[in-house]
Amino acid sequence: MQEANTIEQNITALCDIDPMLDDIMILARCISIWKSHPKGKPNEVWSLDMILQDPQGNRVQATVRTKEHINKFGMLMDEDVIGTIVSITDPVPFNNYGTDQVRRNVVLENVDGVQLQCCFFDAWADKFTKYADNRNTLGHVVMILQLAKVNYFNGQLSIRPALFSTKIYINDKIPEIEAFRERYQQIPGYDSKKHIINIFSPAKKIIGKDEFLEGAVKKMVGNIRDSDRACHAIVYAKVHKIHRENGWAYLACKRCGSSAKEIQVTKPSSSGSKYKKQQTWKCNKHDEITAVGMRFKVIVRVIDDTGSASLLLFDDFVHKLCGVTCQELINQYGEAHEDYFPAELNVMVGKKLLFRFHYSDWNITNNDHIYQVKMMSEEDIIINAFKSDFIIEEPVTADKPNEEEQLQNSEMETPVLAVSKTSKFSSGDTIPFNIESTPPSGSGNKDAGLDTGSSGSGKHDIIDLDQYDDSAQEAKRQKMLEAGLLAEVKIEKED
Known part of the structure; x- marks a missing residue:
């Protein structure tokens, strides 16, 4: 005392x-x-x-x-919020590092008309099922969320329950809820009969062609390095191979996706506590963290008729191409991901897509030519928009196989650019765009009467100029002079 x-x-x-x-x-x-x-x-x-x-x-x-x-x-530092429920989303199932979960958003509104989004998971999300099912008869529903966490997701503010501390009160008979209900009912134009909770499904973001192509430079793979300044570039290419030597997964911060490094505890605790200290990791963005998980990080080689390049694909893009999450593969094959390469990732090879990436100053100054993909698409409408005003393709004829037939009959090898007999491109384009098959070798051009240049396997003749008889060449030259096909330089006498 x-x-x-x-x-x-x-x-x-x-x-x-x-x-x-x-x-x-x-x-x-x-x-x-x-x-x-x-x-x-x-x-x-x-x-x-x-x-x-x-x-x-x-x-x-x-x-x-x-x-x-x-x-x-x-x-x-937690927050308490109070408001009336104006809308509830349908449950959204998702997979979080190998664990199936459900997410649901609830929108609250105060007496000033300001709305706030609350995000709930699993058992918390199930609490709102009865309010969504009976929304036509409930009328005005007031909710208090006590000791909630403030969260920013994609730049938007929201709140969510905190671990072991958050309390929720919905339409309870307590003075705070009754007082708020009275203040809300005094809003001009309030009608209790029209006050019904809205139910909506969260819209899935779809990237359109305008957003995908905006501010980017259309490139062929072989011309990526021609740029002398940083830019956003887009290429249409086929995945030729996966660089397995660079691995396929890494340990990431769950909040931002940055690489997480384990913090080694060098000094033993002097307190003598029998409880083990919680494991922590180092994140460049969030410093010391406790929540980490495995994510995809795959480097692929893509090709078109002009060359090849290395692209870096992170978690979402690999998941989209393979249809499996990184944590599912870890659970299936083991945590020692450095010792194996999952066969499920091989389905990426042979796929043809549009890749958008940032050709940065770092790539130029450090001669580092592995480009991180920012967007990816295989939508026909975006591919056609990419090709428009960029290239004119030959129509498919009866004696010319289509792209699917060429893909089946051709081997996947890095193509070599060859000379074409006739131009099939729009102004300013001198490169083929058929990436489904390897272009023909120079022998085809030789048969067409075109000069194919020197060849290592060709026959070479050695001529002694002192003993060379040029009478035949001289007679041919005189005939061309008489026919006016060859002009001769007139040499004036010196004064």
Whole structure:
């Protein structure tokens, strides 16, 4: 009892705080909190700001600037929200690192018309099933979410339950809900009969041709390195092979997807605690983290008629091409992913797609020509838009096999550019675009009467110019002079 009184005597009231005090202890409640960050970058926190209130009602603003303290106490700062439910989404199943889960969004609205999205998973998502099924008879539904976590996803603010602490109250008979309901019903134009919860399905984002092609340069694979400045480039190419020597998976931060490195604990704990310290990893973006998972990272070689290039595909793109998640393969074959290469990834070979990537200054200055794919598409409408005003293809005739037949009859080998007899391209284009088959060799051009250049297997003659009889050539030259087919330079006599 005496110790408790001593602690109370050491607590300084907020109204007594003075800059001259060296050591103070306060007892206060955090009634408001916000983060300072660069515009458009909510994850790069500069400081953690809050309003504190002591038992006497005094208030003061406090700021935490040390990154260590922000990471330590930021997870303890939770928010309470109250609002009326205006819409609920249908359940969305998804796979999270090999675990099947369900996600559901609920939109709340306050008396000022401001809406906030709440995201719930699994058992939390199931709580809203009865409200979605009986929405026509429930009317005005008010919800309180206590001790929730603030989250940013794709640049949008949302809240979600925190681990082991969040409480939810829906239409409970408590003063806070009743008071909010009365304030909401006083909004001009409010009609209880028309107030029904909306049900909608989250729209799946579809990339159109305008978004895919906007601001990008159309390229053939062999011309990628011709650019002397950074740009967004698009190529239409076929996956020729997978660089297995570079691996296929890596350990990633679950929040941002960056590579995660295990933090080695060098010094043993001096506390003598029998509980083992939680394993942590290092992320370049989020510093020390505890949630990691396996993701795809595959380098493929793509080809067209002009050459080949290496492209880097990360998790979403590999999943789209193979139809399997990285964690599923890890669960099937084992955690030692460096010791094997899953056969399921081989289905990528032979596929023909549009790849959009960033040809960066790093690629130019460091001679690093592995390009990270930003977008990928095999939609016909986008492929046709890519080819328009870029190339004119020959129509398929009866004596010329189509692309599918060429793909079946041809071997997958890196093509060699050959000379064509006739031009089939629009202005400015001098390159073929049939990537389904390997172009013919130079022998075909020789049969057509075209000069194919020197060959290592050709016959070479050695001529002695001192003993060479050029009378036949001289007679031929005189005939061409008489016929006017050859002009002779007139040499004037010197004065």
